[in-house]
Amino acid sequence: MSIQKVKNKGSGDFKWEVRVYENGRGSKRTCRRFDKKVEAEEWLLEFEKKKSDFARNPFLAVSFENRYFKDEADYWLIDAETRFSPGHLVKSKATVKEFTTQFKNLAVDHITPEFLTRYQQGELKKGAKPATVNRKTEVVTAILNHSAKHRRIPFNPTLGFRKLKNNSKEMEFWDQDEASAFLKMANDWYPIDKPNRWIYAVYLLALNTGLRAGEIWALRPSDFAEAQHSIIIKRQFNRVSREFGPTKGRKPRAVPCNAALLDEIKQLVPGSANKLMN
Numbered sequence: 001m002s003i004q005k006v007k008n009k010g011s012g013d014f015k016w017e018v019r020v021y022e023n024g025r026g027s028k029r030t031c032r033r034f035d036k037k038v039e040a041e042e043w044l045l046e047f048e049k050k051k052s053d054f055a056r057n058p059f060l061a062v063s064f065e066n067r068y069f070k071d072e073a074d075y076w077l078i079d080a081e082t083r084f085s086p087g088h089l090v091k092s093k094a095t096v097k098e099f100t101t102q103f104k105n106l107a108v109d110h111i112t113p114e115f116l117t118r119y120q121q122g123e124l125k126k127g128a129k130p131a132t133v134n135r136k137t138e139v140v141t142a143i144l145n146h147s148a149k150h151r152r153i154p155f156n157p158t159l160g161f162r163k164l165k166n167n168s169k170e171m172e173f174w175d176q177d178e179a180s181a182f183l184k185m186a187n188d189w190y191p192i193d194k195p196n197r198w199i200y201a202v203y204l205l206a207l208n209t210g211l212r213a214g215e216i217w218a219l220r221p222s223d224f225a226e227a228q229h230s231i232i233i234k235r236q237f238n239r240v241s242r243e244f245g246p247t248k249g250r251k252p253r254a255v256p257c258n259a260a261l262l263d264e265i266k267q268l269v270p271g272s273a274n275k276l277m278n
Helices: 037-057 069-083 085-103 111-126 131-150 175-190 197-209 213-217 259-267
Strands: 002-007 014-021 029-034 228-232 236-239 243-245 252-257
Touching: 002 037, 014 037, 029 037, 029 111, 069 085, 069 131, 085 131, 085 259, 111 131, 175 197, 197 252, 197 259, 213 236
Parallel strands: none
Antiparallel strands: 002 014, 014 029, 228 252, 236 243
């Protein structure tokens, strides 16, 4: 095994190339190229560690032979079915489908840092945002990490790959005057005696509590604890599965509810005064 500085025939720039045998001389040889020497050294150290682990337990020894990305992605999705939220699962499946359609019969050992970097550049040229490209490559690296942990492949071949820098603008928030001005305008748009008054109530609820949209749609009159001046968040509505389920934290929590918000809910929901918790 060695690390050498080599010249790229296409671009003319220099790369650091690592050459190793998977299971000693005579076995399949793996080559990887990196932009920086330190990245090549990190990859080689990880490779040697994996090789040492397999030497101590030969029953775990595997190779990249006949390993394809689609098979590893299908294996990863089986586990994802039980761990991911419906929305996250849908996005992950879409990324896998897009990747396997674009790169048919892609062997796992071809998915190197250089390969993913070219993929990044191609997606950016298509107009994709850095954050979108990062989400896609995160799925690819997660799949191969999962396969390496389950001893389906000797190691993750994307080791050393770096995501794009995401220079997104910092989120800005309304101050109290801006929020009050918006609520005043919404109050004029949706008067108290009109059927669409509930829209104003949703704005008031969101600005006063900071609840997620799914948590707001899942509220019931009994979730408002009037005596404690709070709202008990027990569930959320998932727009993908169109079902009610646990919140992101998976545990009920209480958020403050001021008098103005409570009065609005009482007026909005017929008979709610009898349904509110005391």
